[in-house]
Amino acid sequence: xxxxxxxxxxxxxxxxxxxxxxxxxxxxxxxxxxxxxxxxxxxxxxxxxxxxxxxxxxxxxxxxxxxxxxxxxxxxxxxxxxxxxxxxxxxxxxxxxxxxxxxxxxxxxxxxxxxxxxxxxxxx
Amino acid sequence: xxxxxxxxxxxxxxxxxxxxxxxxxxxxxxxxxxxxxxxxxxxxxxxxxxxxxxxxxxxxxxxxxxxxxxxxxxxxxxxxxxxxxxxxxxxxxxxxxxxxxxxxxxxxxxxxxxxxxxxxxxxx
Numbered sequence: 001x002x003x004x005x006x007x008x009x010x011x012x013x014x015x016x017x018x019x020x021x022x023x024x025x026x027x028x029x030x031x032x033x034x035x036x037x038x039x040x041x042x043x044x045x046x047x048x049x050x051x052x053x054x055x056x057x058x059x060x061x062x063x064x065x066x067x068x069x070x071x072x073x074x075x076x077x078x079x080x081x082x083x084x085x086x087x088x089x090x091x092x093x094x095x096x097x098x099x100x101x102x103x104x105x106x107x108x109x110x111x112x113x114x115x116x117x118x119x120x121x122x123x124x
Numbered sequence: 125x126x127x128x129x130x131x132x133x134x135x136x137x138x139x140x141x142x143x144x145x146x147x148x149x150x151x152x153x154x155x156x157x158x159x160x161x162x163x164x165x166x167x168x169x170x171x172x173x174x175x176x177x178x179x180x181x182x183x184x185x186x187x188x189x190x191x192x193x194x195x196x197x198x199x200x201x202x203x204x205x206x207x208x209x210x211x212x213x214x215x216x217x218x219x220x221x222x223x224x225x226x227x228x229x230x231x232x233x234x235x236x237x238x239x240x241x242x243x244x245x246x247x248x
Contacts, residue, residue, distance in 0.1 A: 025186065025229070029178040031197075034171040041174065045166025047158040054153040062149070073155075105149070114241035117234055 023118040040113055043089030048074055049082045053091060057105045065100035147242040164237055167213030172198055173206045177215060181229045189224035 021033040029037065044050050055069035056062070070079050083103055086092040091110075092103045145157040153161065168174050179193035180186070194203050207227055210216040215234075216227045 024174075024178045025181040025234070027178075027182045028193075029175050031171065031175070034174045034178070038169050038171040038174045041165045042169025045162050045169040047155065047162040050148075050158045050162045050165065051153050051155070054148045054151075054158070057149040058151045069152075110149070110241055114238055117238035117241060 021112075021116060024116055025118070037113075037116060039089050040091060040109065043086055043091055046082070048072055048078070049086060052079065052082050053086055053105070056092060056103045057110070062107070063102050063104040065102045067100060069103075145236075145240060148240055149242070161237075161240060163213050164215060164233065167210055167215055170206070170209075172196055172202070173210060176203065176206050177210055177229070180216060180227045181234070186231070187226050187228040189226045191224060193227075 021029060021037050044053060051072045052069055055072070056064045059068055066076070066079060066083070070076060072079070074082075083092065083094070087094060087103075091106060093106055094101050094103050096102075145153060145161050168177060175196045176193055179196070180188045183192055190200070190203060190207070194200060196203070198206075207216065207218075211218060211227075215230060217230055218225050218227050220226075
């Protein structure tokens with residue numbers, strides 16, 4: 001895979017999401033930071049979306065096609081709807097290869113969200 | 125402060141939330157885990173709630189009264205409404221002392237959410 005192809009996995013709106021933000025325990029968030037971070041948390045605030053996200057994130061190579069992850073008890077259109085929401089929130093990227101669209105977790109986004117929830121000594 | 129007083133900060137519903145769950149990148153979540161974790165993410169999926177949560181989390185000693193954190197541009201009843209939602213999700217505990225109710229971040233919950241977002245080598 002060429003560098004150009006790798007880069008194409010990172011869609012423009014991802015840039016609006018990362019890097020965000022300081023740990024929640026470090027200082028009060030401002031309005032702009034909260035808007036950006038809340039968008040990511042909201043995307044994970046639905047059980048079906050969270051299961052789909054987890055299914056992609058834990059799949060081999062952190063990548064999965066719809067055919068790999070549809071075992072969550074909802075219809076295929078519902079799966080597609082939730083995957084779209086996760087993409088809009090910048091949590092997943094997608095790439096069509098042949099018949100299937102492959103979804104991949106954006107590791108920098110996951111890392112940024114994890115950092116948000118880091119506890120500092122002051123809050124422990 | 126006695127041990128009994130410290131323990132009283134931990135309300136019963138917190139027990140329903142923690143420990144939850146394996147890192148999202150470790151294996152697909154089951155329905156029960158997703159229900160529990162989504163509840164926490166959803167609570168942080170609102171910008172005003174996230175700012176309030178961050179204001180409490182970053183306040184001295186990880187504790188704040190409403191008087192300390194009402195500077196987010198919404199009315200006092202709205203602040204109270206959001207703090208209640210954060211309590212219901214198990215993210216905050218509260219304790220009345222004199223005139224004021226003091227809110228505190230439940231560090232174990234924050235740690236559990238941070239663990240959820242840990243990236244494992246398989247997903248990196």
